[in-house]
Amino acid sequence: MTSTTIKPVIMAVDDEAAVLSAIVRDLRRQYGGHYRVLSSASAATALTTLSELAKRRDPVAMVISDQRMPELEGVEMLERAIALVPDAKKVLLTAYADTQAAIDAINRVGLDHYFMKPWDPPDELLFPVVDDLLADWASVARLPWQGIRVAGSRWSSAAHRIRAFLAKQRVPFLWLDVDADAAVRAEVEEAAGGELRLPTVFFPDGRAVVRPDDRQLAAELGLRTEAQGPFYDVVVVGAGPAGMATAVYAAAEGLDCLVVEREAPGGLAATAPRIDNYLGFPTGISGRDLTSRAVAQAERLGAEIISGRRVTGVRVEEPYRVIQLDDASEVTCHTLVLASGAEFRVLDVPGARQLTGSGIYYGASHGDRKLLAGEEVAVIGGGNAAAEAALYLARSCSRVHLLVRGEKAVASRYLLDEIDLTAEVELRLGQRVEAALGEGRLSALELRDGSGEKHRLEVAAAFVYIGVRPACDYAGDTVSRDERGFVLTGPALALRGRRPDGWPLDRDPFLLEASTPGIFAIGDVRSGTYGRVATAAAEGGAVVSMILQHLRGWERHERLGAAG
Numbered sequence: 001m002t003s004t005t006i007k008p009v010i011m012a013v014d015d016e017a018a019v020l021s022a023i024v025r026d027l028r029r030q031y032g033g034h035y036r037v038l039s040s041a042s043a044a045t046a047l048t049t050l051s052e053l054a055k056r057r058d059p060v061a062m063v064i065s066d067q068r069m070p071e072l073e074g075v076e077m078l079e080r081a082i083a084l085v086p087d088a089k090k091v092l093l094t095a096y097a098d099t100q101a102a103i104d105a106i107n108r109v110g111l112d113h114y115f116m117k118p119w120d121p122p123d124e125l126l127f128p129v130v131d132d133l134l135a136d137w138a139s140v141a142r143l144p145w146q147g148i149r150v151a152g153s154r155w156s157s158a159a160h161r162i163r164a165f166l167a168k169q170r171v172p173f174l175w176l177d178v179d180a181d182a183a184v185r186a187e188v189e190e191a192a193g194g195e196l197r198l199p200t201v202f203f204p205d206g207r208a209v210v211r212p213d214d215r216q217l218a219a220e221l222g223l224r225t226e227a228q229g230p231f232y233d234v235v236v237v238g239a240g241p242a243g244m245a246t247a248v249y250a251a252a253e254g255l256d257c258l259v260v261e262r263e264a265p266g267g268l269a270a271t272a273p274r275i276d277n278y279l280g281f282p283t284g285i286s287g288r289d290l291t292s293r294a295v296a297q298a299e300r301l302g303a304e305i306i307s308g309r310r311v312t313g314v315r316v317e318e319p320y321r322v323i324q325l326d327d328a329s330e331v332t333c334h335t336l337v338l339a340s341g342a343e344f345r346v347l348d349v350p351g352a353r354q355l356t357g358s359g360i361y362y363g364a365s366h367g368d369r370k371l372l373a374g375e376e377v378a379v380i381g382g383g384n385a386a387a388e389a390a391l392y393l394a395r396s397c398s399r400v401h402l403l404v405r406g407e408k409a410v411a412s413r414y415l416l417d418e419i420d421l422t423a424e425v426e427l428r429l430g431q432r433v434e435a436a437l438g439e440g441r442l443s444a445l446e447l448r449d450g451s452g453e454k455h456r457l458e459v460a461a462a463f464v465y466i467g468v469r470p471a472c473d474y475a476g477d478t479v480s481r482d483e484r485g486f487v488l489t490g491p492a493l494a495l496r497g498r499r500p501d502g503w504p505l506d507r508d509p510f511l512l513e514a515s516t517p518g519i520f521a522i523g524d525v526r527s528g529t530y531g532r533v534a535t536a537a538a539e540g541g542a543v544v545s546m547i548l549q550h551l552r553g554w555e556r557h558e559r560l561g562a563a564g
């Protein structure tokens with residue numbers, strides 16, 4: 001990832017349109033690569049913009065103002081600007097007749113320079129002085145934020161997707177709300193040639209990318225998005241705890257291993273604020289922390305992980321298994337591990353689909369919590385994930401309504417005890433959500449309580465934890481599934497003690513093997529698993545021994561074939 005500084009601002013102010021456009025043109029041509037040149041035809045608007053920049057702690061390197069302006073003279077404008085951006089260089093544009101005012105201003109407002117209009121040729125009369133002033137400014141400026149910035153509307157679902165992706169990748173970013181900040185709005189418009197196209201991601205090297213998808217984001221962040229080779233011993237679909245454990249153990253055994261992840265490594269576990277029951281972490285560990293350790297470990301051992309890429313199909317071309325990716329490219333392997341987990345079940349009530357990402361969320365990130373600080377929110381669901389999310393959100397939201405449909409929450413006792421002790425969380429039993437209300441963003445939920453009465457709950461956001469469904473549509477008919485769609489493996493495949501139909505080998509399917517030999521399923525996607533991080537990771541480790549046995553059998557078969 002590149003990491004230069006964000007662009008500091010040069011602000012030009014002049015009520016005369018021709019002069020303003022000439023100075024802005026010259027400044028952008030010469031300094032546009034490293035500075036953001038903003039312009040204003042009025043002193044009042046310029047001061048408002050400077051005040052917003054100052055509030056956001058955006059660096060302002062220079063303010064250049066014309067002296068003769070109808071509402072406020074340039075010297076006064078600069079005097080007020082100093083209060084807002086004290087470190088910026090102050091420059092006056094004067095006509096010959098105003099020279100005395102400029103000289104007086106040197107002491108009064110600490111004027112750094114004055115230019116006589118016109119400044120032609122700029123190469124001689126403008127740039128050398130501006131170069132010196134900017135170099136001087138840069139030598140002492142403390143630039144506040146050097147990372148990625150995401151500009152968008154707070155309630156936009158596209159912006160939410162980008163924030164969630166960066167949060168999962170553990171990439172720090174600065175959120176810029178265009179609805180709350182005119183200067184940000186101006187910058188976004190400038191980046192898109194005068195149009196407001198949202199969301200826009202600003203990278204530290206000055207590039208602005210409008211509405212990037214996950215693959216583009218992954219590539220921009222310097223993550224790998226393309227497999228290095230066409231063939232692997234093991235391909236793993238999904239980089240949750242199950243997939244990452246497979247990668248660690250497979251790579252440690254010397255197998256060529258590729259992990260394909262449609263979003264960012266971590267899986268559902270990355271959305272868990274605190275995992276309390278993972279062996280060896282007595283005070284709990286966050287899903288994000290566990291993920292970054294796993295990624296570092298897998299890569300150190302030689303596994304390859306590609307992000308922002310979705311597996312869309314699987315087929316068998318004996319003796320190989322072939323996966324298709326979202327751009328129709330293919331990767332071939334000896335063995336395939338389905339570790340694609342489960343997805344949150346969606347809230348199927350009127351309004352919920354339209355408001356997804358705009359107040360209805362699946363999974364709560366650190367960014368969501370920050371953005372919703374002080375707000376009233378709801379968490380829908382009665383299990384552990386819902387209880388954990390409620391406690392997590394209670395750390396910054398003013399009130400969290402934990403809405404449980406039944407008359408009893410099924411979360412673990414220790415979580416319910418913690419909820420009892422948390423004043424901000426209100427556990428509300430017997431509440432069925434019937435609609436999500438709001439235009440462009442969620443404003444309220446429509447609830448029906450146990451007595452059949454309907455009422456409204458006004459909340460800024462609702463986090464949905466009402467169960468999961470398996471994420472394995474891409475596997476088509478290469479695997480058999482249970483009645484809920486989870487992948488059947490090992491003994492669960494046997495019908496009345498017989499091997500599954502069409503099973504070609506003279507051995508039974510291994511414990512974690514699906515109905516096609518050499519295709520395995522582990523973690524939350526597998527029928528009968530116990531949806532826990534530790535179980536997923538344990539199955540990821542265990543599957544490697546079955547992969548090795550399968551490969552040994554295949555090698556023997558090949559040798560016998562060659563000999564015969």
Ligand SMILES: Cc1cc2nc3c(=O)[nH]c(=O)nc-3n(C[C@H](O)[C@H](O)[C@H](O)COP(=O)(O)OP(=O)(O)OC[C@H]3O[C@@H](n4cnc5c(N)ncnc54)[C@H](O)[C@@H]3O)c2cc1C
Nearest residue numbers: 238240241242262267268269311340341523524531532533
């Ligand atoms: C909020 C929350 C809190 C939780 N807290 C705990 C806890 O405290 N303790 C605990 O033990 N468990 C907890 N769990 C459960 C735990 O997170 C899961 O059991 C575990 O993550 C399952 O791991 P997995 O690798 O099987 O699947 P996942 O973690 O779901 O990972 C699957 C990965 O596959 C990817 N994928 C899916 N489809 C494709 C495709 N077509 N192409 C490429 N990639 C794909 C997904 O993007 C995902 O990254 C919690 C879950 C949630 C949601």
